[in-house]
Amino acid sequence: MVRRAACVVTPADISAAPSGGTGPAGDFVAAPVRRRRRDGAVRREAVLDAGLAVFSTRGLHGASLDRIAERAGLSKANLLYYFSSKEALYVAVLRRVLDVWLDPLQALDARREPAEALGAYIRAKVTLSRDAPQASRLFCLEIVRGAPLLRAELEGDVRALVDAKAAVLSGWIAQGRIAPHDPHHLIFSIWAITQHYADFAVQVNAITGRDLSDADFFERTVASTQRLILASLGLP
Template identity: 80%
Template sequence: MHRDGIASVGAPGDDQVPVIADKPPARRRRKDGEARREAILDAGLEIFSGLGLHGASLDRLAERAGLSKANLLYYFPSKEDLYLAVLRRVLDVWLDPLQELDADSDPAEAIRAYIRAKLTLSRDAPQASRLFCLEIVQGAPLLRAELEGPLRGLVESKAAILRGWIDQGRIGAHDPHHLIFSIWAITQHYADFAVQVDAVTGRSLDESDFFESTVASTQALILTGLGLR
């Protein structure tokens, strides 16, 4: 039988030995902890992208995450730690499509796919782009090391692929860094300046036809500049 969380061992009528019930498995506790951490990061993205680091308060962040402030601080010892963790996750998400650029790919198909992936992120994760933009505009005081390390390394590796395509005559001769920057500027414009896009056109990427026309137009612009159809 079970009584107040204690299990009894033995046949009915026998002297039964109480055994303390097992605690929740470590895997479940770990899963719950990961879920709380993700909830805090999601709350951080929402609050920081609107208010910035200095405009956000721990009380507001904890409330949005559905946790107490003490619980939040258990996972992230300070507001700055949380902010940096959110920025690192944003950077991982926004750079992931660039990882797919492969030297063995067809240049036109690879660049076309990269542009679509970036515009998809602008549509589906605009807060991430806005927070990243806000940090960069402020001089990237907390993210500078990440930019000069992992980001620079990734960009250099992909610039080498683009140079290889140029040397092989597969795309037109353009500075690889400027090409990457141009794609970032065009695609992330639709997240960072969504209000301006809506004010001018009355449209947004949430409308499937406008999204597809934006993808097609951006692909044509970049590919034509590279001498590709």
């Protein structure tokens, strides 16, 4: 008989342990699995970040998987483990961009005061233009191309969300809480103004000598956009 120290776990111990068990063998198996999953999630996010950086400057056709893999600190083979092709990675990056850019719109709730809700939405959008300009630029590039890889998303979840928030605006109009305005065009106007500071940041800087990284310029941009939009709706 071979004597085992208590701290050693053998294959027999592992096979005998129940799946997901909390005993010594279960912990022995689960910890590496959790670590691999965590490491895999980190690498996947690194690939998405690298994809965003490269796609937003070079577009889909100008980008290469080799360049993206290098930026992510992975081999091309490792990158292809997470995404089967350049197009698959591009779509995944675009979907994450949509999630980020549309999330503030979720907070446009009929139970809130219109001035507070719209003011907060405008601030959130300008903040995204400051903190995630690459996301806005990539989305702009895709739309200019006719959104061939994103049209289904636009016609599905995006349209449903915008229609739902347009209904909130319509409800405020019907209640006399904001002045009449086409709700879809109101949302488009907020997008156009706030994302201008990301998509045309070079132009803004060339003309003003400033950008959203300047705290004072950021606050003035938020306040100016809030006044412009809220005043058109008869709000203070």
